[in-house]
Amino acid sequence: MTEFMEADFVEVTVDPAGVRHLPGTSIEIVRHPKFARAPDHALFDFDGTLSLIREGWPDIMVPLMVDVLVDTQTDESVPQLEQVVRQFVAELTGKQTIYQMIRLVEEVTRRGGRPRDPQHYKQAYVDRLSAHIAARRTALERGQLAPEELMVPDSLPLLQALRDRGVQLYLASGTDEADVREEVRLLQLADFFGPRVHGAIADYKSFSKEKVIGQILREHQLQGERLLGFGDGFVEIQNVKSVGGTAVGVASDEQGRSGKADAWKRDRLLGAGADLLIPDYQEHQALLDFIWNAHATP
Numbered sequence: 001m002t003e004f005m006e007a008d009f010v011e012v013t014v015d016p017a018g019v020r021h022l023p024g025t026s027i028e029i030v031r032h033p034k035f036a037r038a039p040d041h042a043l044f045d046f047d048g049t050l051s052l053i054r055e056g057w058p059d060i061m062v063p064l065m066v067d068v069l070v071d072t073q074t075d076e077s078v079p080q081l082e083q084v085v086r087q088f089v090a091e092l093t094g095k096q097t098i099y100q101m102i103r104l105v106e107e108v109t110r111r112g113g114r115p116r117d118p119q120h121y122k123q124a125y126v127d128r129l130s131a132h133i134a135a136r137r138t139a140l141e142r143g144q145l146a147p148e149e150l151m152v153p154d155s156l157p158l159l160q161a162l163r164d165r166g167v168q169l170y171l172a173s174g175t176d177e178a179d180v181r182e183e184v185r186l187l188q189l190a191d192f193f194g195p196r197v198h199g200a201i202a203d204y205k206s207f208s209k210e211k212v213i214g215q216i217l218r219e220h221q222l223q224g225e226r227l228l229g230f231g232d233g234f235v236e237i238q239n240v241k242s243v244g245g246t247a248v249g250v251a252s253d254e255q256g257r258s259g260k261a262d263a264w265k266r267d268r269l270l271g272a273g274a275d276l277l278i279p280d281y282q283e284h285q286a287l288l289d290f291i292w293n294a295h296a297t298p
């Protein structure tokens, strides 16, 4: 694997019998965090972890890719192609969008087709998705929708509680940085993150969540254990774990905002090595008390 590539999903073995609930909550403890010092830096993924503005994006990406594969004159039926596409799109979720398009190019080639450039497919997707979410962005802009309605439940109180504990907050997203910044503004989260908002850039090899984490640790001369990570995808969980941080997997139900964990995400986050699993932030007080107490108990 070349050095710049974002890592693929690597499953961690977890004994399901060892996973328990924090009493009286829906918070699942996979590994009891232990640290000499409480975390004072927290990294957030954006889409699905805080923002729901892009909720429904797979239903834009998957049909677009299926159309491209149908054009290769493959013998596979549309439902078969849909299954193939859903699988690899899901596997790559959390990495920059371009990686899903690189994979599409490989799938076209494999079927004897002549693929376009990954960037071409990415642009087609971004254009369709932008049309899909334009109404949400406009409604936020005009105040017809409250930011809370397009966020994972209790995101705001969680961010406030972290800030009250003196935690510096960072965002790292696989979505294009200009869009992330705009959506941070629309959700009125800019105050929490200031300039610490990172997203995909045209030169995709120069960005990864891993690189952002490396920068944070270097800049503040931190040990990884002082880093707390929140994410609904495998990339940020794996990256935070690999430097020795504590990873909170957010198995958010983006469509229903039901307060119940999304089963697919939960399994995936467990497999990615999350220390704690939550459906959203409605029990953020119990969550933070638990993490900060883990620091106090030797």
Ligand SMILES: [Mg+2]
Binding pocket: 045, 046, 047, 048, 049, 094, 231, 232, 233
């Ligand atoms: Mg996400």
